[in-house]
Amino acid sequence: MNPSIKKLVRIAEKESRLVIGLMSGTSLDGLDIALCEIEGSGPETEVSLLKFVTKPYHKNDRDKLRKVTSVDQVSLKDLCYVHTWLGQLHADMIIESLFEWDIKPEKVDCIGSHGQTIYHLPNRDLNGEETPMNSTLQIGDGDHIAVNTGIITISDFRQKHTAFGGEGAPMAPLVDDWLFGDKKEHRILLNIGGIANYTFMPAAEVKDLKKFSTDTGPGNTLIDAVVKSRFDKPFDKGGKIAASGNVIKPLLNKMLEDEWFRSSEEKSTGPEYFNLKWIKRKEELAGFSGSDISERDMVATVTELTAKTIAQNIQHHLPEKLPVTVYPSGGGAHNRFLMERISNYLDQVEVRSFAELGFSPDAKEAVIFAVLANETVAGYGFNIQTKYGSDQNIHFGKVSFPA
Numbered sequence: 001m002n003p004s005i006k007k008l009v010r011i012a013e014k015e016s017r018l019v020i021g022l023m024s025g026t027s028l029d030g031l032d033i034a035l036c037e038i039e040g041s042g043p044e045t046e047v048s049l050l051k052f053v054t055k056p057y058h059k060n061d062r063d064k065l066r067k068v069t070s071v072d073q074v075s076l077k078d079l080c081y082v083h084t085w086l087g088q089l090h091a092d093m094i095i096e097s098l099f100e101w102d103i104k105p106e107k108v109d110c111i112g113s114h115g116q117t118i119y120h121l122p123n124r125d126l127n128g129e130e131t132p133m134n135s136t137l138q139i140g141d142g143d144h145i146a147v148n149t150g151i152i153t154i155s156d157f158r159q160k161h162t163a164f165g166g167e168g169a170p171m172a173p174l175v176d177d178w179l180f181g182d183k184k185e186h187r188i189l190l191n192i193g194g195i196a197n198y199t200f201m202p203a204a205e206v207k208d209l210k211k212f213s214t215d216t217g218p219g220n221t222l223i224d225a226v227v228k229s230r231f232d233k234p235f236d237k238g239g240k241i242a243a244s245g246n247v248i249k250p251l252l253n254k255m256l257e258d259e260w261f262r263s264s265e266e267k268s269t270g271p272e273y274f275n276l277k278w279i280k281r282k283e284e285l286a287g288f289s290g291s292d293i294s295e296r297d298m299v300a301t302v303t304e305l306t307a308k309t310i311a312q313n314i315q316h317h318l319p320e321k322l323p324v325t326v327y328p329s330g331g332g333a334h335n336r337f338l339m340e341r342i343s344n345y346l347d348q349v350e351v352r353s354f355a356e357l358g359f360s361p362d363a364k365e366a367v368i369f370a371v372l373a374n375e376t377v378a379g380y381g382f383n384i385q386t387k388y389g390s391d392q393n394i395h396f397g398k399v400s401f402p403a
């Protein structure tokens with residue numbers, strides 16, 4: 001037997017595994033690395049987060065990634081190179097972190113790597129011609145991570161989802177209830193990354209309510225884009241700029257009329273859709289020209305749009321008056337003004353710190369990819385509700401061996 005397969009079987013049979021989860025999000029701030037001890041699989045999965053770090057991308061790294069991420073035109077030469085280079089960079093970051101934590105790579109059973117989404121194209125894409133299939137593309141090659149760390153690596157999780165007719169996102173909801181569901185409390189896990197998404201997990205004791213999850217639209221992506229282009233800062237710390245501006249109502253209303261917000265089913269999106277060009281189109285539709293709206297008012301307006309679209313989506317899917325607790329994660333949870341605005345719209349919910357669920361909110365997505373990898377190696381997989389996938393269990397990701 002291939003010795004690598006033999007090793008994989010041994011790992012699958014262990015009672016608990018040491019798994020590294022990796023997430024490189026849309027805001028390109030760095031690579032999140034979560035070292036987890038995972039016992040069991042499926043709904044019985046238990047995770048202890050042993051170590052967590054975000055290894056920041058240097059400016060040069062970020063520039064390389066920006067050249068190929070969410071852009072319409074790309075040089076194939078750049079793309080080919082960045083795919084390999086990023087796998088190598090992630091491997092280096094893992095080795096460096098393990099060294100800093102004084103943990104030998106041989107101790108780690110496997111890595112679950114999300115990679116970098118460079119384009120996300122659900123067929124509902126509304127920017128131009130409709131595509132007949134959902135597609136999405138993540139780079140940062142798994143073989144390079146496996147070879148350069150010596151650790152079995154599972155990567156490219158989203159393709160199987162699209163192969164089964166799904167949009168390839170959001171995937172966190174697949175395991176959110178295993179890790180964070182509660183018997184008595186109705187919970188919402190709200191992640192505000194570049195894009196915002198949430199999972200509504202009804203209390204397990206209540207049988208007639210269903211889990212629901214979706215992207216809600218922009219998280220930090222429009223706020224960051226405006227702040228970067230008009231203030232030359234990476235983001236609006238604490239939402240201070242937004243708090244000092246006025247919401248331009250006619251523009252906000254034009255934005256809210258966007259077709260993407262209309263459908264109330266589970267859906268996904270990305271910065272390919274919500275970006276500066278999108279804002280410019282809405283300005284024109286509302287009868288403004290580029291210089292009519294002050295920088296601060298523009299940040300206030302896109303912050304209000306973000307808050308309102310998150311809150312409206314949640315409200316639409318919650319049974320009236322149901323008491324729900326929201327646990328926010330992702331960088332946007334640090335934007336105090338944005339969080340205040342969301343709470344303002346949602347009077348039936350209580351907001352509590354995600355840390356009460358056991359670990360830092362910043363680690364959540366990396367932990368999710370550790371759990372998805374654990375499931376690929378040792379679990380029964382997922383019965384997902386897509387066009388073709390409701391009567392069989394499927395696993396996500398591709399396995400790369402170090403040799």
Ligand SMILES: Nc1ncnc2c1ncn2[C@@H]1O[C@H](COP(=O)(O)OP(=O)(O)OP(=O)(O)O)[C@@H](O)[C@H]1O
Pocket residue numbers: 024025026027028029191192193194195196219220224234235236237238239329330331332334335336365
């Ligand atoms: N103190 C803060 N105040 C306001 N915003 C903040 C703060 N800290 C982080 N953010 C926001 O969070 C962003 C980073 O969030 P995060 O790391 O969750 O995104 P990501 O993982 O790249 O996104 P995604 O989940 O969409 O892939 C920053 O770009 C910024 O907009």
Ligand SMILES: CC(=O)N[C@H]1[C@@H]2OC[C@@H](O2)[C@@H](O)[C@@H]1O[C@H](C)C(=O)O
Pocket residue numbers: 025026117120136168169170171172173193194195196197215268269270365
């Ligand atoms: C295509 C892609 O990378 N989507 C990300 C992104 O970041 C947040 C939101 O948009 C979500 O759809 C997804 O990530 C999380 C981890 C998910 O799949 O659940």
